[in-house]
Amino acid sequence: MNDTDQPDNHGLNPIEGGLLERFPDPVVVVDSERLVVAANEAARDLLPTDYFGRDLSLSLRHPDVLAAVDAAFTSNGDEEREITMPGAIPRVFDLRVFGLRNAASDRVEAVLVFRDVTSAKRSDQMRADFVANVSHELRSPLSAMIGFIETLRGPAKDDEEARDRFLAIMQGEAQRMGHLIDDLLSLSRVEVNEHIAPTGAADIGAILVSLKEMLSPRAAARDMIIELDVAKDLPIAIGDPDQLHQVFRNLVDNAISYGRSGTPIALRAVKVDRMPRIGGAGIAVSVRDQGEGIPDEEIPRLTERFYRADKGRSRSMGGTGLGLAIVKHIVSRHRGALAVESTVGQSTTFTVTLPAQSE
Numbered sequence: 340m341n342d343t344d345q346p347d348n349h350g351l352n353p354i355e356g357g358l359l360e361r362f363p364d365p366v367v368v369v370d371s372e373r374l375v376v377a378a379n380e381a382a383r384d385l386l387p388t389d390y391f392g393r394d395l396s397l398s399l400r401h402p403d404v405l406a407a408v409d410a411a412f413t414s415n416g417d418e419e420r421e422i423t424m425p426g427a428i429p430r431v432f433d434l435r436v437f438g439l440r441n442a443a444s445d446r447v448e449a450v451l452v453f454r455d456v457t458s459a460k461r462s463d464q465m466r467a468d469f470v471a472n473v474s475h476e477l478r479s480p481l482s483a484m485i486g487f488i489e490t491l492r493g494p495a496k497d498d499e500e501a502r503d504r505f506l507a508i509m510q511g512e513a514q515r516m517g518h519l520i521d522d523l524l525s526l527s528r529v530e531v532n533e534h535i536a537p538t539g540a541a542d543i544g545a546i547l548v549s550l551k552e553m554l555s556p557r558a559a560a561r562d563m564i565i566e567l568d569v570a571k572d573l574p575i576a577i578g579d580p581d582q583l584h585q586v587f588r589n590l591v592d593n594a595i596s597y598g599r600s601g602t603p604i605a606l607r608a609v610k611v612d613r614m615p616r617i618g619g620a621g622i623a624v625s626v627r628d629q630g631e632g633i634p635d636e637e638i639p640r641l642t643e644r645f646y647r648a649d650k651g652r653s654r655s656m657g658g659t660g661l662g663l664a665i666v667k668h669i670v671s672r673h674r675g676a677l678a679v680e681s682t683v684g685q686s687t688t689f690t691v692t693l694p695a696q697s698e
Contacts, residue, residue, distance in 0.1 A: 362379055363381065365455075366450065376448065408449050417436065418437070419434065432453040434452070435452045436451050526661055539580065542576075543583070543622055546587060550584070566604065570608060586670060593689075602628070605626070608623070610622060614675075619694055620694075621694050625691075632685055632687055
């Protein structure tokens, strides 16, 4: 069956065809032989382009979906399932299947309604993770601050030198807790919407120029310079400018923190002809420092929450252990790729590849 054989409403009468398009959720209609006879626009985004007239199993290779359809035909009742659709970012749907009789053709059909509950599921998980992470990460600094307060109210009550030293430590711990909460909230916001790819436009060159101006004073404090090289033919990226600014700021911040004092930071953006995995033109942005490097066995764990390759140094600099986790999830939302190359004792390079807009 080809497109020219299909009526505009794909087998439904005009009222039914128009009604399907009013549904915000994906809706698919199959006949008693499980052949796809209709789908709305949301479903057409979910299914391959050549699904009409074919068995549903050729479009949705999901056993729970097929089992629900078969059960609905057998029982002549409604069937409900929670299903997870695989992909770069898995999506969770509440699926409802119910039978009906097409008034125009007098055929028995089944209607599949997919309600996307990914955001709700992620929100529930984020709340649980937030409570668990906050309670774990805040326990140590809070215990330390309670100890300092008890000391200042007791043995060190009249010791000005000890008071000033303890207050400075307490201020640092309070600031780190504030940064931790900010990063956890930022990570939660990104993860909740990770399955929804951004559609905006981001000028990567402009973002990097802004970052260089913003972070150069911090780099200069360590006798470092940021060397920026942006290709002249750099296309516009598909993405959220604010989130991408956060990605590259985190990477350059890390380069300043972990690079050796007096060494340059190389910030480079070039066009790539083909994106990893998904194909199409893209943009590769690399951040290279000259520091102690990262052992190979540590690299796969860098984007885990609270994982620190150099735990003592990260904490002493106020690091929360969440920066690279945020980078990973933002890049994932943009359907990009993150790569890390490091030579111990020499350098580390983080490279982010992002899809570019069509010319």
